[in-house]
Amino acid sequence: MMPKHCFLGFLFSLFLTAVVETQSAHESLKPQRVHFQSRNFHNILHWQPGRACTSNGSVYFVQYKMYGQRQWKNKEDCWGILECFCDLTNETSDIQEPYYGRVRTTSAGIHSGWTMTQRFTPWWETKIDPPIINITQVNGSLLVILHAPSLPYRDQKGKNVSIENYYELLYRVFIINNSLEKEQKVYEGAHRIVEIGALAPHTGYCVVAEMYQPMLDRRSPRSEERCMELP
Numbered sequence: 271m272m273p274k275h276c277f278l279g280f281l282f283s284l285f286l287t288a289v290v291e292t293q294s295a296h297e298s299l300k301p302q303r304v305h306f307q308s309r310n311f312h313n314i315l316h317w318q319p320g321r322a323c324t325s326n327g328s329v330y331f332v333q334y335k336m337y338g339q340r341q342w343k344n345k346e347d348c349w350g351i352l353e354c355f356c357d358l359t360n361e362t363s364d365i366q367e368p369y370y371g372r373v374r375t376t377s378a379g380i381h382s383g384w385t386m387t388q389r390f391t392p393w394w395e396t397k398i399d400p401p402i403i404n405i406t407q408v409n410g411s412l413l414v415i416l417h418a419p420s421l422p423y424r425d426q427k428g429k430n431v432s433i434e435n436y437y438e439l440l441y442r443v444f445i446i447n448n449s450l451e452k453e454q455k456v457y458e459g460a461h462r463i464v465e466i467g468a469l470a471p472h473t474g475y476c477v478v479a480e481m482y483q484p485m486l487d488r489r490s491p492r493s494e495e496r497c498m499e500l501p
Contacts, residue, residue, distance in 0.1 A: 299382035301330065301373040306358075306387060308396040310419045310433070315348075315356045315371045320382060328377040332356045337368035337389060350376075359422050365392040365436065393436065394486070400493040401441060403479050407498060411467040414477055416441050418462075440482045446495070448474035458482070474499045 301317040308314070319328060332348035335341065348356035362369045372386040399419040406413045418439070423431040433439065443457040443464050457464045469475060476497040481490040 297383070299328070299375045299377055299380060301354075301375055301382070301385045304371065304373050304385045304387050306362075306369075306371065306390040306395070308390075308392055310399055311359065311363075311365060311392055311396050311421050311423065312357075313359050313362045313390070313392055313396070315358050315373070315387070317354050317373050317385070319354065320375055328352075328375050330354070330356075331374050331376070332358075332371065333373075333384075334358055334361050334369060334371045336364070337370065342372070362390070362392055363423065365396075367391070398433065398437075398481060398483070398488075398490045400490045401479050401481055403443075403477060403493050403496050405477050405496045405498055407500065408465070410469060410471065410500065411465050412445070412469065412475060412477065412498065414443055414457075414464040414466060414479070416443075416462040416464070416479055418481070437483050438485055440484060441479055442482055442489075443477065443479045446476040446478070448476060448497070469500055471500050 299320040301320055304315070304317040306313055307316055315332060315334075317330075329350045329352060330348070331350060332345040333342040334345060335343060343361070345356055345358065345361065356371075356373075358369075358371060368389045368391045370387055370389060372384045374384045375382040401419070402417040404415045404417075406415075418433045421431050421433055425431055440458055440460060441462065441464070442455060443466070444453050445456050445466055446453045447470075456466050466477070474497060476495040478495050479493045483489070
């Protein structure tokens with residue numbers, strides 16, 4: 271018969287083993303690479319499953335808060351979801367304020383710990399799409415009309431808010447002479463209607479544009495080309 275002190279020691283070792291295994295399960299379930307991706311102030315939280323997660327047996331829970339707040343808030347639409355992303359655009363709409371998001375997992379009745387993002391400030395970190403451009407021919411010139419990308423915000427009258435409300439923006443317009451395969455920058459400024467003159471007749475031209483943010487020294491990707499043949 272096992273002595274009492276040996277039996278108690280055996281039980282204690284079993285208890286420690288269970289604790290270690292539970293802690294290991296908690297850690298292996300924790301979501302990985304939790305981060306914000308932001309385009310035009312559409313702020314989406316993304317993550318990857320933990321090492322021990324199965325593809326169909328895990329659900330996720332998302333919370334967020336503004337920097338300086340003590341209390342985390344539940345994102346009700348992302349509480350017990352299967353997807354590995356959550357739209358926090360409305361919850362991070364004060365774009366010059368920093369925010370945090372965090373995610374935890376539940377799988378087979380086991381809850382992971384929380385995995386938190388780095389500090390996220392939409393104004394600083396959002397990526398701006400290229401402008402949309404249209405061109406028309408006017409008396410041997412090309413008239414370029416530029417449109418900034420749409421944002422998820424509306425003013426009190428329900429109209430879309432322009433990105434120009436948040437940044438100083440410059441438009442850069444380039445023209446390509448298709449016969450010479452030569453590109454030239456023809457405009458840089460804040461105007462959204464640009465006339466390009468002094469063009470050769472019977473020649474095909476393409477126009478492309480980008481936006482530049484001087485304060486951040488950052489430029490958007492280039493727009494799609496718009497092309498036209500002059501008579």
